[in-house]
Structure formats: structure tokens, C-alpha cells
Amino acid sequence: MENILEVKNLCKTYDNFELKNVTFHLPKGMIMGFIGENGAGKTTTIKAILDIIQSYRGEITIFGLDNRKEEGRIKEDVGVVLDDMFFPEILTPNDIHKTMKSIYQNWDTKMFYDYLKEFSLLPNKQIKTFSKGMRKKLEIATALSHHPKLLILDEPTSGLDPVARAEVIEIFQNFIEKDDCSILLSSHITTDLEHIADYITFINQGEIVLSKTTDELLNKYGIVKCTEKEFRQIHKEDYIKYKKTKYEYEVLIPNKKSFQEKYDIAVIDKITLDDLMVLMIKGEE
Amino acid sequence: MIGLMKKDFAMIKSNFKLLGVLIIVYTVMGFLGEMDISFILPFMCVMIMISTFSYDNYNKWDAYSITMPNGRKNSVRSKYLATLAMTFAVSFITLLLSFLISYVRTETIPYEQILVTMFGTIFGTLLVLSFMYPIIYKFGVEKARIGIFLIVFGLVIIGSFLLPYIDFSFLAKTLSFLEDYILIILVAIAILMVYGSYKISERIFRKKEF
Numbered sequence: 001m002e003n004i005l006e007v008k009n010l011c012k013t014y015d016n017f018e019l020k021n022v023t024f025h026l027p028k029g030m031i032m033g034f035i036g037e038n039g040a041g042k043t044t045t046i047k048a049i050l051d052i053i054q055s056y057r058g059e060i061t062i063f064g065l066d067n068r069k070e071e072g073r074i075k076e077d078v079g080v081v082l083d084d085m086f087f088p089e090i091l092t093p094n095d096i097h098k099t100m101k102s103i104y105q106n107w108d109t110k111m112f113y114d115y116l117k118e119f120s121l122l123p124n125k126q127i128k129t130f131s132k133g134m135r136k137k138l139e140i141a142t143a144l145s146h147h148p149k150l151l152i153l154d155e156p157t158s159g160l161d162p163v164a165r166a167e168v169i170e171i172f173q174n175f176i177e178k179d180d181c182s183i184l185l186s187s188h189i190t191t192d193l194e195h196i197a198d199y200i201t202f203i204n205q206g207e208i209v210l211s212k213t214t215d216e217l218l219n220k221y222g223i224v225k226c227t228e229k230e231f232r233q234i235h236k237e238d239y240i241k242y243k244k245t246k247y248e249y250e251v252l253i254p255n256k257k258s259f260q261e262k263y264d265i266a267v268i269d270k271i272t273l274d275d276l277m278v279l280m281i282k283g284e285e
Numbered sequence: 286m287i288g289l290m291k292k293d294f295a296m297i298k299s300n301f302k303l304l305g306v307l308i309i310v311y312t313v314m315g316f317l318g319e320m321d322i323s324f325i326l327p328f329m330c331v332m333i334m335i336s337t338f339s340y341d342n343y344n345k346w347d348a349y350s351i352t353m354p355n356g357r358k359n360s361v362r363s364k365y366l367a368t369l370a371m372t373f374a375v376s377f378i379t380l381l382l383s384f385l386i387s388y389v390r391t392e393t394i395p396y397e398q399i400l401v402t403m404f405g406t407i408f409g410t411l412l413v414l415s416f417m418y419p420i421i422y423k424f425g426v427e428k429a430r431i432g433i434f435l436i437v438f439g440l441v442i443i444g445s446f447l448l449p450y451i452d453f454s455f456l457a458k459t460l461s462f463l464e465d466y467i468l469i470i471l472v473a474i475a476i477l478m479v480y481g482s483y484k485i486s487e488r489i490f491r492k493k494e495f
Binding site: 050051052053054055071072073075076078080082084085086087088089090091092095098099100101102103104152 | 287288289291292295296340341343344345346348349351352353354355356357492494495
């Protein structure tokens with residue numbers, strides 16, 4: 001399958017933080033959920049992909065082209081929502097339209113104003129009068145309105161209420177159904193990702209811990225809840241991490257089926273991305 | 286790039302009213318034969334454009350602008366072109382008004398002198414722009430303002446100490462020799478100055494991380 005985004009051995013060093021050989025790829029027509037706790041390196045990785053930070057090592061290609069050498073060609077087809085609010089508050093959606101119309105060749109005026117209508121955003125109101133959720137919606141509408149082939153979204157649903165989140169998620173789903181477009185989506189709200197992401201890439205302390213299909217993660221991985229005595233019977237190679245709670249052991253296993261065949265432990269829970277993150281970060285090996 | 290210029294102009298549209306008021310004040314004062322404030326107007330353009338850096342910085346726009354096609358290059362280029370466009374447009378309006386005032390008030394300043402004054406004003410404005418923009422790109426608006434204040438203050442202090450010891454007769458001779466070519470020389474200096482400043486700013490912004 002053709003990859004729309006490839007990140008290979010990305011390294012970036014700060015005084016108190018380091019990205020270590022970050023490597024993953026996003027196939028065409030897929031949504032990748034990019035997860036990790038605050039400060040794990042999600043935003044730094046996204047900034048490197050978008051050339052917002054520069055002094056890094058490694059190779060990043062978008063549509064098969066080098067992200068720095070061919071940035072003019074690449075960015076025409078990339079829609080972006082960054083973690084922070086970025087539109088000058090003094091502007092109105094009308095101003096944003098006039099600006100973007102002269103920047104993107106494929107800017108779609110009708111699509112932009114349709115989104116404004118759908119999101120109940122008044123075109124002539126200054127952005128400073130908008131709530132956080134409304135500002136996010138404007139950013140999403142802008143990112144979508146130049147027909148990008150790749151959306152890179154850093155926390156796009158933060159600040160949105162559940163109804164608005166569902167609305168936006170549906171828009172993202174419709175987006176990838178058209179023309180084999182792809183989305184790299186970082187989010188803390190992992191329940192959203194469980195519904196829409198085809199792949200999950202998990203970063204922890206600047207390192208990619210896993211990058212797999214969501215189906216594989218949610219169907220194959222599991223959490224065994226057992227007593228200490230039962231836990232002692234489990235071989236180290238059959239689990240990834242474990243956490244001792246007040247009453248039991250929670251053990252993250254990579255393959256429910258083979259585990260069930262090997263051990264006689266009754267309680268194997270379905271895993272959620274939240275469970276996975278907590279156990280991978282807080283669990284012991 | 287045109288889009289980024291439109292964004293800057295949209296951000297300062299409320300300042301256009303102020304500029305309009307100043308032009309009216311200038312015209313009225315000119316007709317009444319009061320103080321000539323034409324030199325303020327082009328300078329105001331640079332000062333207004335500098336406020337767009339503050340808006341960009343406050344709203345974290347620069348990081349986003351880099352995600353656009355040729356974002357790093359166009360961000361810097363659009364700032365310079367927007368400032369130049371505004372400065373020349375306002376200077377042109379001021380010049381026309383000055384000619385009109387001079388025409389109506391027959392006893393006032395000759396056309397040549399109006400042209401020289403306006404030319405000097407534009408040159409001074411471009412000097413400020415060329416000097417300030419790279420500093421703003423490097424250190425941000427707030428630090429740049431303090432830095433420029435300190436530099437100007439320092440130059441005034443040093444100048445006031447050195448001035449009594451400088452022999453200006455040689456300078457006067459050189460200037461009289463250059464008199465015939467002064468316009469061409471100043472235009473060339475202005476072009477080089479603005480282009481050099483743009484290249485420095487572009488280089489600073491190209492390496493900047495957000």
C-alpha cells in the first residue's frame with residue numbers, strides 16, 4: 001500500500017527532552033491516531049513534519065517527496081490544525097477566506113462558507129468573540145476548504161463539546177472517503193480515535209512504543225485481571241506490562257487468543273486506548 | 286504571498302481610519318499655513334505595520350504561516366512588500382496634497398522643495414524599516430523596541446561628545462562634489478538597504494523554530 005507520510009529515524013534534542021528515532025508511516029486513505037501523554041513528543045513530531053522546527057535529524061517524506069526540499073508543492077495539499085489557536089483574533093472568517101483564497105490554488109469558497117454555516121459561525125464576527133470550540137471549528141473548516149490530500153491535526157477536538165466532536169469526527173470520516181485522503185490526528189480523547197482511526201501510533205518519552213492497526217490493538221491486545229498467585233504463573237514473554245492495584249494485578253497482553261490457550265485465567269478484558277496508554281506508561285515490565 | 290499581505294492589511298484596517306484622519310489634519314494645517322507634518326505619515330505606515338508583528342506573535346500565527354506553501358519565504362516577503370506598498374501609497378497621497386496646497390497657496394514652498402522633503406522622508410522611513418525588521422525577526426517586537434531605543438539613545442550620547450571634535454569641511458566638500466548624483470546615490474542606497482534587510486530577515490526567519 002502506498003504511504004502518504006513516512007517518518008524515518010526522526011531525532012530532535014532539547015535541553016530536557018529528546019525525540020529518539022521516531023519512525024512510522026501513514027498509508028494512503030487511512031486515519032492514524034497519534035497518542036501519548038502530555039510532553040511525550042506528539043506536537044514536536046508534528047512540528048518536524050510541517051517544518052515548523054528544523055534542526056532535526058532523520059527523513060520525512062510526504063506524498064513521496066522530501067518535506068523540506070519540496071515544501072511548496074507538498075503544503076498545497078496539506079491541511080493543518082495546530083495545538084494552539086493561531087488565527088489573529090482581530091480577523092473575521094471573511095478575512096480568513098480572503099487570505100486563504102490567495103494562498104491556496106484549490107481554495108473552495110463555497111465549501112468554506114458551507115462549513116461556516118454548518119458550524120454556525122458568523123462570517124463577519126471577529127474571532128475574539130468566538131468560544132474556544134468555535135475557533136477550533138473555524139480552524140477545521142479552513143484546513144478542509146482547500147481540498148487537501150493529507151490532514152495533519154494536533155488536538156483538533158479539544159475544546160469541543162460531545163455533539164460538536166461527533167459532528168467533526170463525521171466530517172473527518174467523510175473526508176477520507178473522498179479521493180483516498182489521509183489524516184494524522186493527535187488526540188487526548190482516545191474514544192474518538194477508537195471510532196475512526198485505522199492505525200494507532202503511540203509515543204512515550206520521545207520514542208514510538210507501538211504503531212499498529214486499531215483492529216489489531218483492540219481485538220488482539222487485552223487486559224488480564226488476576227491475583228498475585230496467577231500473575232506469578234505468567235511467563236514474561238506473554239505480557240508487555242503489568243500494574244499492581246489494591247486488589248488485583250492488571251496485565252497487558254499482546255495476544256488474547258494465544259494467552260487463553262496457554263493459561264487458565266478467566267478474566268481477560270477488552271482493552272481501550274486509555275487502558276493501553278495507562279499501562280504502557282505507568283506499568284512495570 | 287498576496288494572501289498574507291491581505292491578512293496584514295485586514296489586521297490593521299482600523300488603523301487606516303487614523304491614517305485618514307492624520308492626512309486630513311495635514312491637509313487642513315497645510316492650507317492654514319501651519320506646521321508641516323507630512324514627514325509623519327510615511328513613518329506612521331512602518332509603525333502601524335510593526336503592530337502586525339505583535340498580533341502575529343500574540344496569536345502564534347508564525348508557526349501556522351510556515352504550514353502554508355513556501356510559508357517561511359512568503360511570510361517575510363509579504364511583510365516587506367506590505368510595508369513598502371503602504372509607505373509609497375501614503376507618500377504619494379501626501380505628495381499630491383502638498384502640490385495642491387502649494388498650488389492653492391501661491392506663496393508657499395516650491396515644488397522642488399516638496400519633492401526633496403518627501404524623498405528624504407521616504408528614505409528615512411526605509412532606513413527605519415531596514416533597521417528594525419531584522420531586529421524584530423530576531424528578538425521580537427518588544428525586545429526590538431527596547432534595543433532600538435538604547436541604540437538611538439547611545440548614538441545621541443556618543444554624537445554629542447564627538448561632534449565638537451569633528452572637522453566637517455572635508456564632508457562638505459565631498460557632499461558638494463556628490464550633489465549632482467545625490468538622488469541616484471540615495472535611491473541606490475535605499476534599494477540596497479531594503480534588499481539587504483530583507484535577505485537578513487529571511488535568513489533569520491528561515492532558521493527560526495516555533
